[in-house]
Amino acid sequence: MCLLGDGFFLPKIILTIRIRLWLCLTISSVLKMRQSTRICILIFHIVFWSGIGGNYLFVRRFITIMLAYCVSRRLIALITWIIFSKMMALKVFTRFTLLHQEDIEFQQFGLRNNVAQLCILEVKRDKLESDACSPTILNRRFLVGNIHVLFNPKRGDIKLGQVRLFVDKAYKLSQEWGNIPVILAGDLNSVPQSAIYEFLASSKLDIQLYNRRNMSGQLEASSNCRVFRSQVGYEASISMSVSRQLVYRWSEEELELATGAEGVTHLQSHLKLHSAYASIPGNNKTRDDIGEPLATSYHSKFMGTVDYIWHTKELVPVRVLETLPIDILRATKGLPSEKWGSDHLALVCEFAFANYEDGS
Known part of the structure; x- marks a missing residue:
């Protein structure tokens, strides 16, 4: 195998490049998903957060954060609606x-x-x-x-x-x-x-x-x-x-x-x-x-x-x-x-x- 500087082997560099390309494809796929699908995948990752560790833990964490960002706008809108519904009981709204x-x-x-x-x-x-x-x-x-x-x-x-x-x-x-x-x-x-x-x-x-x-x-x-x-x-x-x-x-x-x-x-x-x-x-x-x-x-x-x-x-x-x-x-x-x-x-x-x- 070809040895590069700092002791990194060429196959490991290729693997890193493949992982980054895979992440890009994953991001593109997630953004095209339906909102309900994103929420289900997000729940899956939260429940099984510690299922797999090692070198791929950062990948799973990254996907979870990305999914959370994708659904955050809908969640903020839902929270806003709930707060507004509660405020409807106040005198200013009645x-x-x-x-x-x-x-x-x-x-x-x-x-x-x-x-x-x-x-x-x-x-x-x-x-x-x-x-x-x-x-x-x-x-x-x-x-x-x-x-x-x-x-x-x-x-x-x-x-x-x-x-x-x-x-x-x-x-x-x-x-x-x-x-x-x-x-x-x-x-x-x-x-x-x-x-x-x-x-x-x-x-x-x-x-x-x-x-x-x-x-x-x-x-x-x-x-x-x-x-x-x-x-x-x-x-x-x-x-x-x-x-x-x-x-x-x-x-x-x-x-x-x-x-x-x-x-x-x-x-x-x-x-x-x-x-x-x-x-x-x-x-x-x-x-x-x-x-x-x-x-x-x-x-x-x-x-x-x-x-x-x-x-x-x-x-x-x-x-x-x-x-x-x-x-x-x-x-x-x-x-x-x-x-x-x-x-x-x-x-x-x-x-x-x-x-x-x-x-x-």
Whole structure:
């Protein structure tokens, strides 16, 4: 045999190289395993930790550590969920009582498979608060709705139909519970200069003045994803002003999907909504000209605002959580990232009940 420096034989060096190659192949195989398989192998190694010793003990320990790392993210998520479940018993998480819940499956109405939720909540009060409150403000109830609208920019008929049905259901449910205040939020997949935004802000819309393929304004925003503020608003406003001089043709099926009835071209909502962010003053680093965030979503093909919080006049926005400035958002090079786990930024608003008795 060939003897090398320090007394190592060549076969031992070859064996070491083979072990390292085997470890690389093992790592690749483990990473491709199902999560349940990884957990089973990890348990096996822990139970039989001292089964084989000698020169291969470090190999077994290495595999065990690697398997533990592979499952650690799932375990952390499970532990987090358990902790959060236990914290649900704390008062901070139980300030509201869920009185009623409804789900909207748009597929049942021929409007694709998106969903929305509507909940009736009541503010909890302890005995001291109940004794101090007048009967008129004792039971504070309100409706909260959440929606995810279809993404497809060219199906404005379906997008508008989903929003219209969502708003109508919220209005009817609020009336059934005594005309209670309403909060509606979610991903509308529509920019602030779109027809869908105008419908929510004004509670009415003449559908024939808009192109079905551009109801959400996403296509214009995508083509101008590096231009913000006044430029996007100006270009979008020109496009909308030109479109209003035209009358677009919608098929009977498209009109029925958008309006929920045959032969209807004008939408009218009984629910008068206001944008929470547009109601609270902000700075030009995070807000556009009408007060909405400059961007709530950012990925390779789009940077702009598609998420909103709407409310009725019985609720007053106190403060909102500002979104990231555009320069900081650009530095992430797209969402999700290591620091931001979603391709959308969080919108948060603190509301107060309006008291019309004393004018506050």
